Amino acid sequence: MTDFSAFEPSKGGVVGQPVNRVDGHAKVTGQAQYAAEYALPNLTYAALKTSSIAKGRIKSIDPAAALREPGVLAVFTHENLPKMAQTPNTLAGKYAIYGMHMAFMPLTGNEIFYSAQPVAVVVADTFERATQAAALVQVTYEQARPVASYQSANAEVFDPNGQGYVFDLKKVVRGNPQASLAASAVQVKATYVHPINHHNPMEPGATIAHWEAPDRVTVYDSTQAVAMSQSSLATILGLPQEQVRVVTKFIGGGFGCKFNLWPHTVLATLAAKAVGRPVKLVLTRQQMFTSLGHREDQEQTITLGATKEGKLTTLIHEKTSTTSPWDIFAEPNGAILNWLYACPNYQSSHRVARANVMTSTYMRAPGESPGSVAIECGLDELAAKLNLDPLEIRLRNYANLDPGTGQPWSSKGLKECYARGAELFGWGKRNLQPGVTRDGRLLVGWGMATASYPVRPAQGRARVRLYADGHALVQTSATDLGTGTYTVITQVAADALGLPMANVRFELGDSTLPTAPASGSSVAAATVSSSVYLAIQDVWQRLTALAVRDSQSPLFKALPADVVREQDQLVLRTNPSKREKFSALLQRQGLADIEGVGNSKSGEGYEADQIAFDNKPGTKQTKRSMYSFGVHFCEVKVDPDLGTVHVTRWVSVMDGGRILNTKTARSQIIGGSIMGIGAALMEGTNRDEQYARYTNADLAGYHVPINADIPDMQVEFIDGHDPYVNAMGVKGIGEVAMVGTVAAVANAVYHATGKRVRSFPIVPSKVLGSDAV
Amino acid sequence: MNNFTYTPTNSAKEAIRLRRETPAATYVAGATTLLDMMKVNLVEYPQLIDINALPLTGIEQTTDGLRIGALERMSDVGEHRLVVAQYPAVSESLLLAASAQLRNMASIGGNLLQRTRCGYFRDAAFPCNKRVPGSGCPAQHGDNHGLAILGTSEACIAQTYPGDLSVALLAFDAVLTLENAKGKQRRVPITSFYVLPGQTPHQENILEPGELIVAVTIPAAEHARRSTYLKVRERTSYAYALASAAVGLDVQAGTIRSARVALGGVGTIPWRSPEAEKILTGAPATDETFRAAATAALRGAQPREHNGYKVQLAQNTLVRALQKVATT
Structure with missing residues (x-):
């Protein structure tokens, strides 16, 4: 049994406390260095020229005018881009190069596949000169008729038949959904339509590539995944992984769009080698809409069958979405329906259409976020049909075991979340009747939705060096998206070492450090905190081993198993008067420091005899299903004459396992909920059908919520450690924060107005419109 | 760049x-x-x-009305006590626009000359008659969700002026003072400053080459004193209007003595509605009157595929604005 007593506030522990960010001061004073902020000697600047058409061929490309500009060092096009050892194009349709999401590399041929595809890279001695010269590259095109989306008349929609990459998009059937649906007393069928969403982090994609030797490169990149990017770049460049270093000390948001390596980073790296100087490439805001993927446009139909009492008998999910000319990628929306509620019959299937668009990618809770709209709005529609309270229908379908696998949960505090959330929100006072609650002219609506997200497979290592002077250095290659990784890991290390936080320095974001997983899929805090915790256990075991062999130690000849730690001391459990500070031990041994390493893997919990990770065939241990859970409650006020919707109250109560820092965790939940409010009410990238080109690709046209759209938000966590998920019992909260949020808003709009708007975002035109029912 | x-x-x-x-x-x-x-x-x-150092500042009372220098900033004008007291709609139109940072930078003269937010104009890869005369207007059959329904032409359906201030200035008969290349000044009512797109949407206003806007003068009037600017948009702040209304009423003993109505977000240029004003003037200040005025204001609307909602939205916006001033 692992002893977490050091984390207890009563023992001075800081884990779980609302500690301020350790990097906050550096950020607000501009000292935090982001990828584009390394002032290297001889730095040069790259600018992209992008295609003005969506489909066709480059007839001619003439860099002469650009090359004549003062300060221009080179113009790269498909005619002279330096060769790559491997290009992502070669293995289209598979995960061509590990970590490279899109199986296409621009500037490798004259064909245009999507609008704003890069066609030239201009490198100059200043940013301004590169930008001006890029506009001077002359391109002529032979234009063909593009396909804009799965909705287009010329789109060919097909069943990927398990050929999807990353997510295989196979049809999944459990039980006998068709028969059970036919036999069910009540049925609801609804289709929800979602536009393209873009992540739009504050910090754009940015790269500085610096070749320190002809065969050794350092790439400062705004990436969520330094180790994976290192691997991808090594493959593309034909270098041993060790000769590629990726550095990302700070990130200004990613939300999934910086999870993988994208072409602009490769282009900057190739350009830097060719010009023999470091190259900086920062994407413009407009280019952010066509460089790092997006959440695909999609529609999903859910069919629910239930008893008269509202017990689910059948869930059938069908999704159709747009994918790119090379990849078959779609968010697996149907997956969440397989575990969220007790339902014996289930089916999920996908259809896609290829269009002239870049490959879509992960965006906060890919699959679960839009999938939760289908199940959570669908269940709301079912509740309305049965005149049942939306929370009551969820309790009636509560899953005590994972319905998809029949396994027990590693932990599930959802009932507690429901109860606490309903209490905080005052849900019991809700009028069952929609469209009747008023505040003056405004219609008032209350909606709620369940959140859940898997604990994904991940593993990672950490190294801890404890110095005899009472300071420690903790290292992994993890990244901090801005969410607080620096802070929470420093808290864990401080408690586990018995040192004040100020004596612990946590270093991350460098591929030369021990490999950690990418910040994505909500694995970072869970895996990194566990690997650091295990590395520190390793340090204490090594110290113990030294002490029991040291004749001058009070612990000489003690059994190592009898030695425990208190604060920064080793103590003999059977005789606590025998104790020694680690610093005294190290000094006597003539050691300046001691190092430990730790490896954490999801599913290897602190209950050592219970391996939960269900990807281990043949084990006799109880397999457990590992998920985060939560609930969101939302109040909206709708102006029925003007169609405007304002979110006026919000309550989230979450079960994310151990919460390492209630302040940064609260910010995560707030951030995810705001993203959901954005997707529900205002976010959408519009595309012209004829040109297959975006018509609102900037932050004036693409609306993300601003402060005035967001009320004070109440967030609480159910206190629960999960003994099975990993060494620290952390389940992760970054993604689950957004799951259910869009549905909570949409359900509240229905409750306010009595109208179902099933097309997102719910802008005034749709609230006023007659298309809603 | x-x-x-x-x-x-x-x-x-x-x-x-x-x-x-x-x-x-x-x-x-x-x-x-x-x-x-x-x-x-x-x-x-x-x-x-x-031109920031030019002496075109100052907000002062003149015999013609309130004179605002063209280099005054949006935030300063919007918060100015005379503007707030005499022209609430003008103040509101300024403070509901853009963001605090932009309002602190943007000048009044520049505000009147802001360019359309039509996505086809804003991206040089698209044809656009306003940007490249004769190249075409994909907005007619494309993404026209946010575009105009009044004063449109087959060549252009964009809001030449997408902002707010000019809508309020239009309602209250503001006069622009322009100075030309020879140093000569002329006074132009804002009602004739913007030009309908017709077949020449690249011609947006009557400014001559080199001519500067040096001041804006708004005449004093009871209907200006009792006025409001209502703006409806897809998020609560920092967004352009789907529809907006600048209205002013002089109501005495329940009867409207004079009325001013201008609409934003729905016209290719800021849209004054003499039709609505005619119905309002002399009529009782009732919801029925307001509804009739709103119907008249939108009578000539020509929606495209995705902006039909704007007829109802603009009508409701106008009614709401009239209700608000009638009860203040």
């Missing part, structure tokens, strides 16, 4: 001389819209003539 020369000046004469020497140059004040367009190569000027 192209390379350009940046030249600060401190007199109108000097600014106009510089502009005459380099006709392709342009003036710049707050630069809040100009730089955005330059960054994406929508416009390319060899020279920016910075």
